[in-house]
């Protein structure tokens with residue numbers, strides 16, 4: 001996983017509540033068996049005027065001029081500003097892969113859906129929860145100021161804005177450490193392999209039906 | 218000391234260790250796998266030179282991409298075919314049990330797990346699929362995970378998690394005829410909102426839940442995720458145990474008796490405390506229909522499409538406007554004036570035998586209305602299909618003008634050939650009415666199986682209580 005310490009970049013405001021993972025990456029692109037290449041189809045149904053299909057050349061497709069990602073002001077954005085319950089719906093990690101592939105490293109919202117929130121950390125994307133008033137303020141400032149750049153400092157747990165100074169945010173200590181060091185969860189868990197084995201043995205004795213009866217044809 | 222909730226019991230019995238920061242290592246008993254969210258996990262495992270920790274905890278099935286028409290012809294779409302073949306190959310190479318596309322037991326992953334007895338009380342159940350919450354109906358801790366976590370469970374049999382808060386949703390009283398578990402869960406989501414359960418695991422309780430069949434409880438737990446909850450669950454009782462007895466993967470003989478004895482403790486203690494409690498009166502509930510693009514946008518069948526101008530919150534108001542625009546509806550329109558083009562009876566929410574029986578009871582001796590372009594029944598599994606055929610339900614559907622298909626996810630998310638065209642409207646028994654969910658530009662109205670059937674024969678949404686009353 002790519003390490004995350006600080007990210008500085010343009011914030012693109014996506015002004016809708018309950019943005020679901022079907023909207024972030026529509027299902028036809030889930031047929032891929034790869035982890036990469038989803039960026040051009042991020043928000044496909046909102047971003048383009050025609051219907052996207054896997055394997056198509058996206059560079060020649062007609063863009064929806066009303067969709068915020070297509071506004072030249074926000075080109076190269078690394079930060080996504082969103083509304084409540086961002087990432088709800090399907091568990092598809094492809095949604096995070098698409099954001100990352102597009103170049104988004106930080107998503108700021110008043111609330112996130114649980115699975116999406118977790119998936120972000122697994123891929124070096126930082127989801128930040130801020131109070132609704134602060135998110136609203138960021139939406140307003142972004143709209144009012146072309147080239148509005150945020151500086152996200154994970155070690156300090158702060159977002160620096162061009163006008164408001166610093167906003168503090170909270171992040172789980174374990175998640176933060178994994179992000180900063182770019183750690184692989186699986187390797188960490190396998191350090192406890194003996195504890196897992198011991199637990200499993202006891203469980204097998206207490207509830208053998210969880211182990212023995214399976215895979216009976 | 219106050220008693221423990223069902224969630225506490227399930228959590229504590231699977232917690233291997235807890236670190237100072239409050240994250241825990243949780244043991245996973247059952248890992249269900251489908252073709253869409255697993256290829257990158259298997260690939261990651263392979264690249265790291267790892268093997269699955271315990272292959273006999275895994276049950277795999279292709280369901281999202283499979284065609285619901287003639288299976289003998291294989292999968293026409295080459296990209297879908299590769300994904301299904303990738304699952305087949307991964308399972309073969311690693312010795313994982315898979316019900317392949319042509320296995321009579323194949324079906325939607327959340328239908329076949331319980332049907333096989335592969336989901337048992339007291340288990341932790343995960344799948345790379347948000348509707349894994351379905352399995353909580355058995356007094357299990359069941360939740361969806363992303364692909365990185367699929368790989369994590371493959372490699373370690375564990376997940377690193379934090380405990381959620383606990384919510385209890387109590388539903389008390391008798392449901393009127395024609396009002397079903399689907400209406401109950403839509404009412405709950407309408408009440409607490411799609412983010413209302415965020416940060417919680419929800420236990421569904423109360424006399425209404427106790428009186429529901431396992432199928433009905435699964436419908437409710439299935440949609441716990443639409444309320445934002447990590448998991449949904451229902452305590453074990455005699456209904457749970459009666460359902461499981463004799464299922465292929467359930468224990469037998471002395472082992473069964475021992476298992477049942479432990480399962481009967483899987484309920485919240487009477488003095489257990491919840492962080493949040495919500496109560497609904499079943500007697501107040503009627504059939505519901507969603508009018509928007511989020512499952513919380515729900516209205517009673519005798520109601521009207523709401524007016525965004527009446528909504529005080531600005532963000533919500535804008536969300537309602539966008540939804541109405543997408544859905545092609547105007548404020549004040551009667552729900553019964555909405556006319557679907559398609560009717561879809563299927564999905565892991567409502568494609569079990571009881572759902573098909575409820576729909577068939579409504580359409581028996583009636584015909585699909587002329588304005589309906591297509592009415593589909595897609596059973597949840599091969600075994601559900603066979604059971605329905607043994608009961609003659611297929612003939613009722615076919616005689617009415619429905620199509621009778623092979624099992625799979627189908628038009629619930631339109632990854633296979635079954636999908637809406639832009640602007641088309643569907644009465645659907647599935648769980649998500651998001652933009653484009655059933656095909657780009659498609660418009661979804663979520664309803665119960667009986668309400669979908671009634672809409673099919675009337676050509677517009679209608680109150681199924683009236684025809685159930687007559688029957």
Ligand code: SF4
Pocket residue numbers: 280281325326327346348564565566625626629630647648
């Ligand atoms: S039926 Fe629909 S909700 Fe259920 S697993 Fe399939 S795609 Fe997901």
